[in-house]
Amino acid sequence: MSWVLGVDSGGSGLRFALGSTAPDGTAGVTTVAATASAEPLRTGPSGIDAGQLLARLLPAVDTLLAQAGVNTNTDMEAGSGPGVLSAVAIGAAGMATLGDGLRAELPAALAHSLGVRRLVLAADAVTAYAGALGQRPGAVVAAGTGMIALGTDLTGWRRADGWGHLLGDCGGGAWIGRAGLEAAMRAHDGRRGGSPALLSRMEEVFGPAPELPGLLYPRTDRPAVLASFAPEVARCAVGDPIAAGIVSTAARHIAEAAAAVCPPSGACEVALTGGLFGLGDPLLVPLRAELAGQLPHATTVSAAADPLGGALLIAGALAGDTLRLPHDARLLNVLTEQDG
Incomplete structure (x- = not known):
């Protein structure tokens, strides 16, 4: 031993x-x-x-x-x-x-x-890949505050996204939270694409809308603050079409990253790991549909560890x-x- x-x-x-x-x-x-x-x-x-x-x-x-x-x-x-x-x-x-x-x-x-x-x-x-799939070929999407996809055929690695909240991490928690806050601010301004439901949740969490920039921009942990609003977006997605559209778009981005890294030949196992998937059905239902459409040869499996x-x-x-x-x-x- x-x-x-x-x-x-x-x-x-x-x-x-x-x-x-x-x-x-x-x-x-x-x-x-x-x-x-x-x-x-x-x-x-x-x-x-x-x-x-x-x-x-x-x-x-x-x-x-x-x-x-x-x-x-x-x-x-x-x-x-x-x-x-x-x-x-x-x-x-x-x-x-x-x-x-x-x-x-x-x-x-x-x-x-x-x-x-x-x-x-x-x-x-x-x-995250090793914990999810061990040492076999496949792809893993690791999503929490950020989002990255990684795949291998055991001869080399293929990576998609993971570029941080300013350049990418599309579909991750910070991305969803930022999109939800933008929709809330649109509702506050009376612009198209606004969500009164998200505006209400934002003000309950952060306070009056005009104060949000002053609360958010000086923070050094902005990605985490943005991601903290992602669960609110998922909850609103059940009855709010704007919130549902945000989560559906996140699912499309995640599936696109998985498709970019899956080994190009043969069947591919795709594991999903990370706290973002704890959002549950509001994210997982559209994500399964996106994966089925973009990766019909892939099988979604549970992460082993x-x-x-x-x-x-x-x-x-x-x-x-x-x-x-x-x-x-x-x-x-x-x-x-x-x-x-």
Whole structure:
């Protein structure tokens, strides 16, 4: 048995899971202990703050090993102290575009502090994929505040959207919330396309319409604030045609992203993962219709696990030399002892 660590870093903070796996990796990974840190990681000139991640990760490893009953003092020579971790997989939001600092600093830092010689730095969409579908071909749509689709035929990755709330994330929570707030403001102004129902809900949530810009624009967490209104749009969609149109358009955008990344040949499994799909039937009913129309050869399946479970699966596969997901410099960066 060997120990592996999975890390999931996103807008709601960090989550860590310790797993055990057979040395050959054939039995999969069993989750032994988990812990979390609520504060998200900072980003700076070199991207995601590697020092802050390391400062959170090291105490978390100590906590998890203690929960697992590993005595790092007495078991060190047996391989259960520093160096106990056979592999670590870190999935982080923004890894593809903001991960330069992590890629430059973490391998040496983890090798020095924990004796880790096998490390994967992955985009959170990749760990979402691994959690949802494991290591088989297909496509995953990960949707929460944002939205990204990722697919693979196991020879390379295909990505669609995930470009943030200003350039994309079409159909995600921030997109739905922003469209709903725009429809509310149109109703306040008396313009076409306005929704009195959404205006009423907006004012109940945020206060008088003229005050909304002053409340929203100074916020540094604007995407999350916009996404917080998405459930209100979904609730109004049951009886309001404007809200229903917004959610139906979101479903079309999500299906278009899935269609863009599905492997082009043969049948394709599509998994949906992320908090956005908790909106339920107002989103899922039009989404199923869109997927059936745009991807008639695809089958929608339930995600087997979440992104933290995906990170743990990747770490276990790396430890057992069974990692089949395609390596990629930004999406799935694999660093081993042999890399120097």
